[in-house]
Amino acid sequence: MSVQGLIRMGDNTLVLGQRVSEWCGHAPALEEDIALANTALDLIGQTQLWLGLAAEREGKGRTADTLAYHRDAWDFRNLLVVEQPNRDFGVTMMRQFLFDAWHLEALKALTEHEDAEIAAIAQKSVKEVTYHRERSSDTVIALGDGTEESHERMQAALDRLWPYVGEMFSTDEDDLMDVSALRPAFDAYLETVLAEATLSRPDSDFAHMGGKTGARHTEHLGHMLATMQVLPRSHPDATW
Amino acid sequence: MVTTRASVEEVWTWLAAIPDPEIPVISLVDLGIIRNVQWLDDTLEVTVTPTYSGCPATSIINMEIETALHAKGIENLSLKRQIAPPWTTDWMTDTGKAKLESYGIAPPQPAGGPKRCPRCQSSQVEKISQFGSTPCKAQWRCTDCLEPFDYFKCI
Numbered sequence: 001m002s003v004q005g006l007i008r009m010g011d012n013t014l015v016l017g018q019r020v021s022e023w024c025g026h027a028p029a030l031e032e033d034i035a036l037a038n039t040a041l042d043l044i045g046q047t048q049l050w051l052g053l054a055a056e057r058e059g060k061g062r063t064a065d066t067l068a069y070h071r072d073a074w075d076f077r078n079l080l081v082v083e084q085p086n087r088d089f090g091v092t093m094m095r096q097f098l099f100d101a102w103h104l105e106a107l108k109a110l111t112e113h114e115d116a117e118i119a120a121i122a123q124k125s126v127k128e129v130t131y132h133r134e135r136s137s138d139t140v141i142a143l144g145d146g147t148e149e150s151h152e153r154m155q156a157a158l159d160r161l162w163p164y165v166g167e168m169f170s171t172d173e174d175d176l177m178d179v180s181a182l183r184p185a186f187d188a189y190l191e192t193v194l195a196e197a198t199l200s201r202p203d204s205d206f207a208h209m210g211g212k213t214g215a216r217h218t219e220h221l222g223h224m225l226a227t228m229q230v231l232p233r234s235h236p237d238a239t240w
Numbered sequence: 241m242v243t244t245r246a247s248v249e250e251v252w253t254w255l256a257a258i259p260d261p262e263i264p265v266i267s268l269v270d271l272g273i274i275r276n277v278q279w280l281d282d283t284l285e286v287t288v289t290p291t292y293s294g295c296p297a298t299s300i301i302n303m304e305i306e307t308a309l310h311a312k313g314i315e316n317l318s319l320k321r322q323i324a325p326p327w328t329t330d331w332m333t334d335t336g337k338a339k340l341e342s343y344g345i346a347p348p349q350p351a352g353g354p355k356r357c358p359r360c361q362s363s364q365v366e367k368i369s370q371f372g373s374t375p376c377k378a379q380w381r382c383t384d385c386l387e388p389f390d391y392f393k394c395i
Contacts, residue, residue, distance in 0.1 A: 031369035031379065038371040045294020049323065120324035124293055127326060127395045135370045 003058045004077060005176040006118075007067065008212050009106075010050030011078035014068055015221070016099060017043030018228050019086060028089050035135060039096070042128040049121045069232040073222040080211035081164035083221040087157075090150065093139045094157035100133035101189050102168045105182040118176060137193050144197025155199050166207020246312065251277045251284065258308050261300045262374050265343040268301060272331025275322055283316040284309065289327045292375035329394050340392055346380065348394035357382035358389055 021040035027033035051064035082099055086092045107129055110122035143150040169186070171179045194201055210216030232238065246254075255277070256269040268274055268288075276287035286305060290298045302319050309317055329348035337347035346354030346365075356363050362384035369379040377390045 031371070034373070035369055035371040038375050041294035041296070041375055042292060043294070045290075045292060049293060116324075120326075124290075124323045124326040128292060131370065131393075131395075138370075 002174045002176070003054050004174040006050055006054035006057065008077040008174070009121075009176065010047050010054055010064070010067070011076050012082055012099075012103070013043040013050065014047040015076070015078040015224070016082040016096075017041075017047060018224060019082065019084075020092070020096070022086055023092065032089070036092075039132055039135075042125075042132065046121070046125045046128070049124065053117055053121065065232070069229045073217050073225055074214055076217065076221060076225075077212050077214055078221075079164070079167055080208055080218055081161060081168065083211065083218060083224060084161065084164065085220050087160075088153060090143055090153040091157040091160065093136055093143065094154060094161055096132070097136035097140045097193070098161055098165055098168075100129060100136045101186055101193075102182065104129045104133050105185045105189075106177070106179060109177050109182065113176065140193060140199075141197045144194075144199045151198065154197065158194075158199055159202055162202040162204075163206055163208050166205060167209050167211060170207070170209060170212070172213070245279065245282075246284075246314065248277050248279070251286075251309070251314075254308060254312055255286070255305065258304050260297070261304060262297045262376075263340070263343075263345065265339050265345075266332075266336045268305070270333045270336025270339065272329075272333065272336075273301070273327060276320075280318070283318050284314050285318045285320055287320045287322050289322050291327050293323075295375050297374075327395075329392065332392075344389060345377070346389060346391040348392045350394060352394060354380055354389075354391045357385060357387065359387050360385040 017040045020036050020043065023036045024033065024040070027036055047068070048064050051067045055062045055064055055067055079099075081095060084091075084095060086095075104126065107122045107126040111119055111126060113119045113122065140154065144154040145151070146154075169180050169183045190201070208218075211218075252269065252274075255274050256267050258268045260266050260268060260271050263271075271291070273289050273291060274286065275289050276285075278285050286309075288301065288305070305319060306317060332348065340347045341358045344358050346356070346358045349355050353367065354365055357365055360382060362382055364383045365380050366383055367378065368381050368388060371377075372379045372390050376393055378393050379388060380391045381388045
């Protein structure tokens, strides 16, 4: 069982949870603000489970908190898509939709994992993520099939984020499962939602790689971590 | 020295008196998050499952249990976190559901939305947002009495 595989799951939810929480107090409507904060909360809760188990299995005395706050960008193993900046609400929701669609398939597969603790975390998370995917799909459809302005922005968001989709299905022995096997289910779901949202899937399947292996994160991750980690790094002995 | 140890049944009645910190109208037992109570030698073990994995009330709930049981004279207490099987609103008691409704929160329904407005009982209701003031709730509105209300999500 790979500790790296657990860290990958936990880093995805940590980085996206932090990104989404940046909207707190800034979202376009009160309901959206609350929904985004709730989604971020679920993701951070899942992070505690994944990174907690990773730290325990690693057995070097680290905890979920030390993994989150005392690693630098090159030690993070999240997908590139989740570290992309929020930009406008459309980009944020498109990023959420693409990740949710992958995440739900990954968690469903992990509910059957031979390691009981991994299966337990997946069973807990799958309920929350089913809800996340429902909401992000509804929003992508509403904005894609909305006004001319919202449609254009959603298509631009999809075009911008599409080169980060391929990495979600690249796999190696560190993964908790063969994630490449999730692609057909992802594609089928994507096709249904994009059709309803009147959006077009980009032609090129060129994919940026390097987030989940740590080889090449985008510049955005370091800036995000600087904000996220400043307090525990400035006051390493603080407890709360 | 042999002292009279609280029975497991007695501990359950104590736990049934601890209010949920976010929705104080229902108890921790009504919510269905207390999964087991047992004595292991002279240590009382209480098994608790979280509602949502990131729910900030989880740590407060553990503190409330510790405080309440220490006040009842329990000295050695062990709180066990259990995440599988995951919490479901099916574990909420019928008393809990009735208390929620009279408090103004529509109880969870398998159909996925509230059966009726908790204020005027009209079935003419619509969703405002899939999320509400806590991770476990969504916002709905009654189109008859026009009042917004919380709906306890069914998971």
